[in-house]
Amino acid sequence: MTQVMTNMPKRTEADRLDRGGRLDRLKRRPEIGVFLVMAIVIAAIAVASEGNAFNALGLKNNLSIISQFGIIAVGACLLMIAGEFDLSIGSMIGFAGMSMAMMLKWGLPFGLGPATPFTAFALTLCMTLFLGWLIGTIVVRSKLSSFIVSLAFLFFLRGLTEVSFRVINKSTQISGLPDYKETSWFADLFGGQAFGWVYDIWFRLGGNANRAGEQWVAGFDMRVVWFILVAGAAYVVLSRTQAGNWIYATGDSQASARANGVPVDKVRISLFMLTAFCATLFAACQVFETNTADAAKGNLKELEAIAIAVVGGTLMTGGFGSVIGVVFGAVTFGLVANAVFFIPAIDGSFYRVFVGAVLLIAVFLNESMRKRITGGL
Amino acid sequence: MSGPLIRTEGLVKRFGPFTALNGIDLEVHAGEIHALLGDNGAGKSTLIKTLSGIHPPTEGQIYVEGRPVNFRSPRDASDAGIGTVYQDLAINPLLSVTRNFFMGRELRTGPGPFGMLKMDEMDRITHEEMVKIGINVSDPGQLIGTMSGGQRQTLAIARAIHFGAKVLILDEPTSALGQKQQMEVLKTMMRVKKRGGIAIIFITHNEIHSQLVADRFTFLALGEVIGRGTKAELEGEDIRHLMAGGHEIRDLELELAAV
Ligand SMILES: Nc1ncnc2c1ncn2[C@@H]1O[C@H](COP(=O)(O)OP(=O)(O)OP(=O)(O)O)[C@@H](O)[C@H]1O
Numbered sequence A: 001m002t003q004v005m006t007n008m009p010k011r012t013e014a015d016r017l018d019r020g021g022r023l024d025r026l027k028r029r030p031e032i033g034v035f036l037v038m039a040i041v042i043a044a045i046a047v048a049s050e051g052n053a054f055n056a057l058g059l060k061n062n063l064s065i066i067s068q069f070g071i072i073a074v075g076a077c078l079l080m081i082a083g084e085f086d087l088s089i090g091s092m093i094g095f096a097g098m099s100m101a102m103m104l105k106w107g108l109p110f111g112l113g114p115a116t117p118f119t120a121f122a123l124t125l126c127m128t129l130f131l132g133w134l135i136g137t138i139v140v141r142s143k144l145s146s147f148i149v150s151l152a153f154l155f156f157l158r159g160l161t162e163v164s165f166r167v168i169n170k171s172t173q174i175s176g177l178p179d180y181k182e183t184s185w186f187a188d189l190f191g192g193q194a195f196g197w198v199y200d201i202w203f204r205l206g207g208n209a210n211r212a213g214e215q216w217v218a219g220f221d222m223r224v225v226w227f228i229l230v231a232g233a234a235y236v237v238l239s240r241t242q243a244g245n246w247i248y249a250t251g252d253s254q255a256s257a258r259a260n261g262v263p264v265d266k267v268r269i270s271l272f273m274l275t276a277f278c279a280t281l282f283a284a285c286q287v288f289e290t291n292t293a294d295a296a297k298g299n300l301k302e303l304e305a306i307a308i309a310v311v312g313g314t315l316m317t318g319g320f321g322s323v324i325g326v327v328f329g330a331v332t333f334g335l336v337a338n339a340v341f342f343i344p345a346i347d348g349s350f351y352r353v354f355v356g357a358v359l360l361i362a363v364f365l366n367e368s369m370r371k372r373i374t375g376g377l
Numbered sequence B: 001m002s003g004p005l006i007r008t009e010g011l012v013k014r015f016g017p018f019t020a021l022n023g024i025d026l027e028v029h030a031g032e033i034h035a036l037l038g039d040n041g042a043g044k045s046t047l048i049k050t051l052s053g054i055h056p057p058t059e060g061q062i063y064v065e066g067r068p069v070n071f072r073s074p075r076d077a078s079d080a081g082i083g084t085v086y087q088d089l090a091i092n093p094l095l096s097v098t099r100n101f102f103m104g105r106e107l108r109t110g111p112g113p114f115g116m117l118k119m120d121e122m123d124r125i126t127h128e129e130m131v132k133i134g135i136n137v138s139d140p141g142q143l144i145g146t147m148s149g150g151q152r153q154t155l156a157i158a159r160a161i162h163f164g165a166k167v168l169i170l171d172e173p174t175s176a177l178g179q180k181q182q183m184e185v186l187k188t189m190m191r192v193k194k195r196g197g198i199a200i201i202f203i204t205h206n207e208i209h210s211q212l213v214a215d216r217f218t219f220l221a222l223g224e225v226i227g228r229g230t231k232a233e234l235e236g237e238d239i240r241h242l243m244a245g246g247h248e249i250r251d252l253e254l255e256l257a258a259v
C-alpha cells in the first residue's frame, strides 16, 4: 500500500538557506586556503631563518619582492576575472625597462633631446598602454583566444627589446645610469624609499641597528607603496564599483553581460591596458632603483603572475576572484622565492618545486569552490 | 483599445544565404499574452532577437507604439521598453541576485563606471521586486548559480519589469523546469498581466501552457507566419495542427507507427 503524503511543507523558501555563523562564513571565503598557506609559510620561514627573514633588512627585501609579484599579479587577476590571459606581461616588463633606460642614456627618439625621468616614463607608458590596447583589440576583434594572441606578443616584444638594445646600445644591458632618484622627485617616486618612519621608530625602540649602533635600514622600497596603491584601488574597483561588476560579469558569462548592456569589449581592452600599466610600473621601479636595465628582465614573470592569481583563488575560467587572495598569494610567493637568502641550507630551486605543488593544489581547490558556488555545474 | 504596442511589417532576416525569417507581420497588444508557437528552427528565437535588438533585420520595419524604430543594440531595445528574457536568461551564475538584477544598470554615486555601487539600496530594491513577483529571496547576496531554474526565470522577469519593460519577451521560459516551477512561471506571467499595460510574448513548445495563459496566438513555420488568431477564434485542434508546422497529427502518428 502506498500512502499519499499530505503534510505539505510549512517552511518557506527563505528558511532553506542556512547562512551559518561568522566562522562558517569565514570558512567559505575564497581566500581562506591561500591565507592558511601564507600563515604556514610565514611561520616556517621565521623559524628556519632564525628570525632573520623578518629583521629590519629581511623585511625590507621580502616586501620588495612581494610587491614586485603583487603589482603584476593584481593586474593579471583582474584580467583573469574578466576571462582573459596576458602572457606578454614579462616581455612587457623587459620592453618598458629597455625603453626607459635607453631614453635616459641615448635621449628621446626623433631627436627630441635628452630625456628626463618623467619624459622617459611618460613616453614609455604611452607605448605600453598602446601595446596593451593593441593586444586587447586584437583579442576582441578576432575572437581568438587571448592565450595565443598574448603569446605572440610574448615573443614579439622580447625580440623587439633585444633587437633595439643591440641596434642602438650595442649591448643588451645598460648599467651605470646616473642615480636619478637623488636628483629627480619623479624618479624617487619609483626608485626611492618610503615609510622611513617605521624604521625610525623601530630604531628608537632599540632595534634596526647595525654593528656600530647606528640606524641600519632607512625605509621600504617605493614599490611597496605602489603595490598597496594598486591592490587597494583594484580591491575597491572590483568589489564596490560598477566597473567591478562589469569585470565579474564579463568573465562569468560574456553573452549574458553583453545582453544586459555591459560594454564587454571595452572592459577587456581596458584590462589588457591595465596589465601593461602594471608591467610598466614594475619596470619603472626596477630601473629607477638600480639605474640599470637588461633585455632579460621580467622573463617568466607572466607565469608567476598567473600562478599567484590562481593560488589567490581566481578561477581560470573567469568570473570569480579576489584581490585579497592575490595579496596573500604574493606574500607567499615572495617569501618562498626569497627564502634561500635567509636559509642558506636550502636549494633556491625549491621555490619552483613549491610553486608547482601549490599551484596544482590551488587549482583543485578552486574547482571545488566553483562547483559549490554554482551548485555543481 | 489603442493600437498595438509592437508591430512588425514584412520582417526578413537572412544569415548569409539562409533565410531565417521571411516576411513576418506581427501585432502585439498591451495587456495581452501573445503565444509565439512553432517547430524547432521555425525562427521564433530569431524573430524575438530582431525585436530585442540583437540582430538587425535584413528587411522590414519594427514599430513600437506606432513609431518606427531601428535598434542597433539590445540596449536600444530595452530603452524603448522591450524587455527580453532569453532562453539562456542572460544571467551570470557566479554573481549575486542583486548584482544580476542591476547588471548593466547599476545604481552608483559618482560619475562613470568607477562610481561606487549603492549596494544597500540595490539589495533593498531587488528584495522588494522579487517579493512583489512572488519569490522571497532570503539573501540578495546569494549567488544565482545556487538558485533553482524557476527562481532564475522569475529574477529575469522581475528585472525586465523593474527596468520599465512595456513588452516582456519570454523565450521558452518553462522548458527546463519541473512541473511545479513551470506553474510558478505561468503564475508570474499572469501576475504581470494583471498589473496591466504590459504585453507578454511567450514562446513555448507546450500546447497546454499556451492555452492556459495566452490571449492571442501566432504560428511560425520555416520563417513564415502560417496562422494567427485569438484564443476565442482557435480550437485546440487548430493549435495542435499549426504547432506541428501544418502537419496533421494523425499523419505523424502513422509515420511513427511505420518506424
Ligand atoms: N546566427 C545565426 N546564423 C545562422 N543561422 C542561424 C542563426 N541563428 C539562427 N539561425 C538559423 O535560423 C533558424 C531559426 O532558428 P531559431 O533559433 O530562430 O529557431 P527557433 O524557432 O527558436 O527554434 P527552437 O524552438 O529550437 O528554439 C534555424 O535554422 C537556425 O539554424
Ligand SMILES: [Mg+2]
Pocket (backbone or CB within 6 Å): B044, B045, B046, B087, B171
Ligand atoms: Mg529558440
